[in-house]
Amino acid sequence: MKRHHRGRGRTTASGLRAPVALALPAVLAVAFLLVPMAGILARTSWGDLGTHLTSPEVTEALRISLVVSFWSLGLSLLLGVPLAWLLARVDFPGKAVVRSLVLLPMVLPPTVGGVALLLGFGRRGLLGGLLDSWFGVQLPFHTAGAVVAATFVSMPFLVISLEGALAGLHVRYEETAASLGAGPLRVFRTVTLPMIAPGLAAGAALTWARALGEFGATITFAGNLPGVTQTLPLQVYLLLQDSTEAATSVSLLLLVIATAVLVALRGRWAGGGGTVRGRTSGAVTRTDADGDGAPDAGGTWPDHMTGASAAPGTPATPGPPTATTAHAEGADAAPTAPDGPGDGSGTGRWPLHADVTGFDRLTLDAAPGTTIAVVGPNGAGKTTLLRALLGLTPRAHAVLTLGARDVTTLPPHRRGVAWVPQDGALFPHLTALGNTAYGLRAHGTGRAEARREAQLWLDRLGVGHLAHRKPAQLSGGQAGRVALARALAARPRLLLLDEPLAALDQSTRAHVRHTLRRHLAGFGGVCLMVTHDPVEAVSLADRVLVLEDGRTIQDAVPAEVTRHPRSPWVARMLGRNAWPGTATGDGLRMTGAGRLVAADPLPEGTGALAVIGPEAVSVHRTRPSGSPRNVWPGRVREITALGGRLRVLVGSPEVPDLVGEITPQAAAELGLAEDTEVWVSVKATEVTLVPV
Numbered sequence: 184m185k186r187h188h189r190g191r192g193r194t195t196a197s198g199l200r201a202p203v204a205l206a207l208p209a210v211l212a213v214a215f216l217l218v219p220m221a222g223i224l225a226r227t228s229w230g231d232l233g234t235h236l237t238s239p240e241v242t243e244a245l246r247i248s249l250v251v252s253f254w255s256l257g258l259s260l261l262l263g264v265p266l267a268w269l270l271a272r273v274d275f276p277g278k279a280v281v282r283s284l285v286l287l288p289m290v291l292p293p294t295v296g297g298v299a300l301l302l303g304f305g306r307r308g309l310l311g312g313l314l315d316s317w318f319g320v321q322l323p324f325h326t327a328g329a330v331v332a333a334t335f336v337s338m339p340f341l342v343i344s345l346e347g348a349l350a351g352l353h354v355r356y357e358e359t360a361a362s363l364g365a366g367p368l369r370v371f372r373t374v375t376l377p378m379i380a381p382g383l384a385a386g387a388a389l390t391w392a393r394a395l396g397e398f399g400a401t402i403t404f405a406g407n408l409p410g411v412t413q414t415l416p417l418q419v420y421l422l423l424q425d426s427t428e429a430a431t432s433v434s435l436l437l438l439v440i441a442t443a444v445l446v447a448l449r450g451r452w453a454g455g456g457g458t459v460r461g462r463t464s465g466a467v468t469r470t471d472a473d474g475d476g477a478p479d480a481g482g483t484w485p486d487h488m489t490g491a492s493a494a495p496g497t498p499a500t501p502g503p504p505t506a507t508t509a510h511a512e513g514a515d516a517a518p519t520a521p522d523g524p525g526d527g528s529g530t531g532r533w534p535l536h537a538d539v540t541g542f543d544r545l546t547l548d549a550a551p552g553t554t555i556a557v558v559g560p561n562g563a564g565k566t567t568l569l570r571a572l573l574g575l576t577p578r579a580h581a582v583l584t585l586g587a588r589d590v591t592t593l594p595p596h597r598r599g600v601a602w603v604p605q606d607g608a609l610f611p612h613l614t615a616l617g618n619t620a621y622g623l624r625a626h627g628t629g630r631a632e633a634r635r636e637a638q639l640w641l642d643r644l645g646v647g648h649l650a651h652r653k654p655a656q657l658s659g660g661q662a663g664r665v666a667l668a669r670a671l672a673a674r675p676r677l678l679l680l681d682e683p684l685a686a687l688d689q690s691t692r693a694h695v696r697h698t699l700r701r702h703l704a705g706f707g708g709v710c711l712m713v714t715h716d717p718v719e720a721v722s723l724a725d726r727v728l729v730l731e732d733g734r735t736i737q738d739a740v741p742a743e744v745t746r747h748p749r750s751p752w753v754a755r756m757l758g759r760n761a762w763p764g765t766a767t768g769d770g771l772r773m774t775g776a777g778r779l780v781a782a783d784p785l786p787e788g789t790g791a792l793a794v795i796g797p798e799a800v801s802v803h804r805t806r807p808s809g810s811p812r813n814v815w816p817g818r819v820r821e822i823t824a825l826g827g828r829l830r831v832l833v834g835s836p837e838v839p840d841l842v843g844e845i846t847p848q849a850a851a852e853l854g855l856a857e858d859t860e861v862w863v864s865v866k867a868t869e870v871t872l873v874p875v
């Protein structure tokens with residue numbers, strides 16, 4: 184019985200049984216592929232193998248095959264890499280048609296491909312005649328023709344696999360590189376290519392193997408001339424007619440080469456494993472495995488590593504580390520390279536003026552050194568605003584002046600606007616030092632000088648001892664600080680931080696916030712920082728810009744926003760109760776239902792927001808008597824701990840949900856639990872009415 188049961192299916196890795204109906208055809212499929220290969224192995228006359236493979240015809244054909252396949256690979260790389268990049272990164276009309284065209288040689292019978300090549304590049308072909316009369320180039324019956332035929336059928340393998348690798352490479356790495364001052368070609372050479380190198384290698388290996396095995400298009404287009412176009416597959420075809428054993432030996436050679444390529448790739452092509460995706464700092468946890476004293480992930484930094492004390496010999500004041508860095512002529516951003524204090528080209532203080540239109544519609548003016556927290560609900564347009572300032576989105580357009588320079592029409596790499604995306608987007612193939620030196624190199628600073636300056640910046644941010652680590656060996660907080668060092672080292676005139684502390688745990692956050700504050704204090708440009716964290720907004724920023732639907736709801740100093748939030752969303756973000764409504768003679772008639780009495784009413788009919796701090800909400804078990812004018816019955820819906828206090832969410836039939844803050848001791852005395860019936864009261868003097 185047991186045996187019968189086992190025979191019905193095998194257990195899979197996930198513990199599921201593979202049904203016989205699937206397992207059987209799958210096994211048959213493997214056998215179907217295996218039998219012909221086994222046939223070659225079984226019928227090879229091993230004793231004659233050496234003689235067969237060293238015959239002059241075979242060695243000559245092998246030579247031609249190698250020449251043709253490597254030239255074909257070179258040609259495929261030259262043409263295919265840019266084509267794959269274009270397909271993956273640029274939207275253009277007819278893209279689907281171009282992609283189909285690339286795929287066509289993969290599905291076309293190779294002999295048809297050969298005929299097509301004859302009609303295109305043959306002596307009487309569309310272009311062949313011109314090639315002959317203008318350049319004296321004839322492709323058919325020449326080795327060059329065999330190269331063209333092999334490239335025609337093999338290049339699609341490169342384009343397709345590379346396009347897949349590029350699609351897996353998040354575009355923010357390239358965008359960040361541009362924001363550090365690198366032009367498109369430099370970005371491609373120093374970021375894109377290294378990051379897709381495994382995918383490129385896999386595609387190249389496949390392309391080469393396909394070119395090596397090419398037969399149909401070659402014989403049709405280039406003929407079968409010994410020593411000129413006769414490659415190994417053509418040799419196999421010839422040998423089959425005279426000596427099956429010799430044909431088998433050469434087939435074995437081609438089989439071994441193809442297998443070796445596949446083994447080397449280890450499924451990379453099919454599985455997309457050639458793509459480097461980089462790290463997402465939030466998801467990575469690292470330990471200090473090499474024992475160099477670097478903090479572990481999620482751990483806290485000792486004070487001496489939070490930037491409070493810089494490395495020996497390093498000045499503790501922020502600001503560009505050297506005053507004399509040369510900018511080479513002809514560098515990517517040379518004409519508009521951001522100038523640092525003391526570099527002879529500016530004062531190092533850059534006020535900002537921006538007029539944004541499109542999805543975001545706002546005007547922003549800020550003095551040098553201002554840090555602005557950009558807050559707002561999901562979809563408010565925060566990221567769009569940042570991308571508009573970078574010149575990276577068509578969804579909004581920013582007329583942008585930084586200092587005396589209008590950068591509106593400049594491409595992203597010439598604006599002097601550095602961007603630190605949420606996960607830092609450190610380039611995974613470069614060390615922390617290489618990452619930090621990136622912007623300096625892009626601006627034309629020499630290698631040694633750039634590395635020296637980069638080291639100073641890393642020291643300043645308290646991560647100098649990690650200079651030689653790759654991003655994958657850094658914790659989230661360390662990576663965040665390297666990303667900040669990298670952005671500051673590029674000497675931007677405007678710094679854009681997208682949720683700089685989002686990936687950190689609470690205790691690490693406090694340390695990094697402290698470091699960030701210190702270093703932003705010395706920055707001569709404006710810093711815009713998107714955040715969802717009220718503490719971050721209030722503690723790091725000089726101003727808070729509240730966005731909703733792409734518009735400015737409020738732009739004020741943190742204290743003003745905290746006291747008089749002009750949107751329910753901000754009030755709630757800051758932990759306050761906020762009820763919209765219309766002012767009445769003595770307070771507010773709320774939108775929906777309910778009334779509220781306020782000590783300082785607004786003119787009747789004014790649209791207003793009633794803001795009540797949670798500490799001003801009293802919770803009782805019985806209806807309170809005495810002075811409070813605002814008393815409502817309710818039921819406890821939720822109790823959460825916040826620091827040493829408890830936040831009690833009360834639902835009431837008379838007013839919107841209300842949050843009160845009480846001590847654990849008071850909660851215990853009142854016997855509060857979820858669902859307890861309570862009364863809540865708020866003094867009229869504790870209600871602030873804000874006109875909206």
Ligand SMILES: Nc1ncnc2c1ncn2[C@@H]1O[C@H](COP(=O)(O)OP(=O)(O)OP(=O)(O)O)[C@@H](O)[C@H]1O
Nearest residue numbers: 542559560561562563564565566567568578713730
């Ligand atoms: N590429 C895009 N194409 C079309 N609409 C987009 C695109 N990117 C964003 N949007 C839309 O634009 C609006 C603003 O998006 P944005 O990403 O700027 O908001 P956000 O404030 O950054 O939000 P979140 O806090 O969720 O990140 C949203 O309605 C969003 O759906």
